[in-house]
Amino acid sequence: MILNVSGRCDIVAFYTDWFMKRYQEGYVDVRNPFYSKQVSRIYFEDVDAIVFCTKNPIPIVDKLSSIKKPILFHVTLTPYKKDLEPGVISKTKIIDAIKKISTIIGSDNLYVRYDPILINNHYTLEYHIKAFSKLCSLLDGYVKHIIISFVDDYKNVRNNLKILNIKPFTKKDYEEIGIHFSEIVKRHHMSIQTCFEEENLVEYGFLKKDCVDGNLAFKLTGKTDFKKWKARGCNCIEMVDIGSYNCCKHFCKYCYANYDEKMVIESTKKHDDNSSLLIGHLENSDIIKIRRK
Secondary structure, three states: OEEEEOOOOOHHHHHHHHHHHHHHHOEEEEEOOOOOOEEEEEEHHHOOEEEEEEOOOHHHHOOHHHOOOOEEEEEEOOOOOOOOOOOOOOHHHHHHHHHHHHHHHOHHHEEEEEEEEOOOOOOOHHHHHHHHHHHHHHHOOOOOEEEEEEOOOOHHHHHOHHHHOOOOOOHHHHHHHHHHHHHHHHHOOOEEEEOOOOOOOHHHOOEOOOOOOHHHHHHHHOOOOOOEOOOOOOOOEOOEEOOOOOOOOOOOOOOOOOOOHHHHHHHHHOOOOOOOOOOOOOOOOOEEEEEOO
8 A cells, every 4th residue: 555645735834743743643544534423443563655745844854764664756946936836935944855755765756846836927937947947956966766747637726727727738838848848858867758748748858657557666666556546547556545535725816726725624623633633533423444555
């Protein structure tokens, strides 16, 4: 089993103390987002590897050495400001943390995600090319792998259309990103790929691969018996996400996992570092099932 920490919420940024307590106690409970009474109990002894995905790795950097599991780290680092990412901390501090992570787990197990890319009157194509070039320059020697994606039509995106003011991508836009981004990563000895995009840009030198595929899972764990992640529709292997929706305090205007900011505030009030659940506590009527794979 591979844990995803997390695609639903930035656990590393806001709930690292809770995660470490769960790791130390040996298990974590996860409420089914579609059937709230069903709870999966996951024992860390059954976990083969952990994939961390965050916009702020700082809270967990100094704790990584105490986690005795193979680790894959995805750090999302975009060029947006407080208008689109009101809760994200200084990008300079994030870059410093990325460098520390690289020295701890190795650059082969570290991916930086420049996603999602959106274009509007302020965040123009030229802006992205310049920002991406600067980012890769700062990460040269610490990061080998870059993943990009393009903004999708999520509920939260539709809720924030006036703020985002997104311009649709043209064929020329994709071509410019493909050409310039490929040239930039080549200068800095990095690889680049898209994340489950129709426009995969392979004709410009992008790798055609998935974020966490069977080959990568084998390198991490030495195992080959991982299933494909059917819910995603891509070729990533199945992972178990221990997060909850609507509990991330970054409040990014393009987010797919947060779609109700009032609910986020209410959810965070229910968080307890001593609970086995990320949000709230177990109830007598809950149905707990142990998940082994």
